[in-house]
Amino acid sequence: EPEVTQTPSHQVTQMGQEVILRCVPISNHLYFYWYRQILGQKVEFLVSFYNNEISEKSEIFDDQFSVERPDGSNFTLKIRSTKLEDSAMYFCASSRDVSSGANVLTFGAGSRLTVL
Amino acid sequence: SQQGEEDPQALSIQEGENATMNCSYKTSINNLQWYRQNSGRGLVHLILIRSNEREKHSGRLRVTLDTSKKSSSLLITASRAADTASYFCATDKGSYIPTFGRGTSLIVHP
Numbered sequence: 585e586p587e588v589t590q591t592p593s594h595q596v597t598q599m600g601q602e603v604i605l606r607c608v609p610i611s612n613h614l615y616f617y618w619y620r621q622i623l624g625q626k627v628e629f630l631v632s633f634y635n636n637e638i639s640e641k642s643e644i645f646d647d648q649f650s651v652e653r654p655d656g657s658n659f660t661l662k663i664r665s666t667k668l669e670d671s672a673m674y675f676c677a678s679s680r681d682v683s684s685g686a687n688v689l690t691f692g693a694g695s696r697l698t699v700l
Numbered sequence: 701s702q703q704g705e706e707d708p709q710a711l712s713i714q715e716g717e718n719a720t721m722n723c724s725y726k727t728s729i730n731n732l733q734w735y736r737q738n739s740g741r742g743l744v745h746l747i748l749i750r751s752n753e754r755e756k757h758s759g760r761l762r763v764t765l766d767t768s769k770k771s772s773s774l775l776i777t778a779s780r781a782a783d784t785a786s787y788f789c790a791t792d793k794g795s796y797i798p799t800f801g802r803g804t805s806l807i808v809h810p
Contacts, residue, residue: 640795
């Protein structure tokens with residue numbers, strides 16, 4: 585069964601360092617997402633990406649964050665200068681389309697980011 | 701925000717019992733979905749119910765939606781130890797981007 589893959593599974597970084605989290609969405613999916621989950625809390629939407637551009641972003645997704653689809657398969661999330669409060673599990677997700685009026689997401693296993 | 705809020709936060713039952721989780725939301729929605737998350741893993745889609753539907757079934761899962769009360773329930777019948785996980789409801793509106801709540805942590809004791 586197709587799956588979304590994320591790397592690394594766990595990254596530890598120092599405050600102020602740049603971090604890039606990588607995702608390979610399902611190949612025939614058109615919509616890509618990043619969510620994050622601080623330990624024990626809700627899953628929060630960060631950004632959605634369609635047709636090589638950001639389609640929607642939340643208040644969390646400030647200038648420290650950026651996303652890119654550098655080639656036909658990878659989808660990356662960059663945090664330019666990490667803060668302690670960026671420590672969380674980051675989930676990549678993808679979906680095929682929304683033309684049916686429903687949007688079912690397939691999630692990756694997540695990348696745990698620990699900022700020291 | 702139309703995000704759902706699950707209730708209870710935690711639920712502990714014995715294998716074979718039924719588990720019921722509820723979700724309430726604030727604004728009108730297009731769809732409501734339930735996802736499951738095993739500890740330390742990603743979310744897995746379970747079932748989607750559209751705003752014009754009232755009930756859906758999938759195996760041991762039964763979902764209801766009451767748009768007048770802005771609430772949904774997920775019933776897992778004849779629970780198994782393997783059902784132990786966190787369960788999230790997610791609602792979407794215009795952009796169809798699911799917005800998640802805090803989840804219900806379900807523990808099924810063998």
